[in-house]
């Protein structure tokens with residue numbers, strides 16, 4: 001197969017230098033010995049429409065790709081079809097062509113659930129969760145918890161209105177609260193998820209008492225820089241089971257790779273180590 005005939009995929013963002021996706025997908029291509037390539041593309045917001053037009057008419061030669069900041073919402077208006085998950089989350093992170101139609105999905109919800117399936121089997125036996133944060137990442141987590149059968153999701157956010165907007169959209173299993181209620185909300189809960197940037201880069205977090213959660217409770221953070229965030233460190237010191245957020249990044253990449261390159265890849269300790277190594281080098 002000539003190089004131009006090989007399936008080519010991309011990650012599009014602006015800027016794009018920070019994306020770990022090329023490392024992940026190229027690792028899988030290498031491991032499987034597959035012909036194909038994966039390209040980081042910096043496309044400014046003003047150029048996005050032209051970029052999508054070239055995708056649809058085939059002139060760019062891509063089979064699909066990932067979408068990252070700041071294009072995840074704007075892409076909703078440009079594609080031919082949006083799957084239910086991306087529509088509910090209100091953002092797109094994966095594109096693929098199907099008979100010349102540009103299809104859009106969102107695999108962050110899958111990534112979140114698959115990370116816990118792998119690292120904390122049985123996590124869905126709990127039915128009550130507390131989520132901190134009501135931004136884009138929170139929407140993916142809500143989607144995952146609802147589809148995995150959580151009955152009560154207590155959503156706490158600094159700006160109460162944003163939490164209310166999400167509970168209005170996602171229905172009566174979600175209740176909205178101010179961040180000042182967080183400690184009370186944790187009582188008896190089975191799962192706590194931080195979806196805010198609090199603790200990112202090791203920044204300070206409020207002093208939370210996780211010991212009032214259910215005995216088998218789990219604490220997870222979608223932030224993975226550092227791998228053990230201050231929130232996870234606090235929970236671990238209090239004796240709770242914790243799961244870091246790196247697995248979500250790795251697992252959200254699986255469905256896209258399978259669509260573009262025709263083989264379902266595996267999230268292995270080796271891949272995890274590769275990304276940790278790159279994070280440590282700051283590359």
Ligand code: ATR
Nearest residue numbers: 133134135136137138157158159162195196197198
């Ligand atoms: P993302 O797409 O990563 O979720 P976002 O949409 O900007 O990003 O949402 C960021 C979330 O982190 C919000 O819930 C935000 O709270 P507000 O809605 O009140 O802005 C929350 N957040 C960010 N910094 C915070 C801080 N220092 N304290 C509390 N919450 C914070």
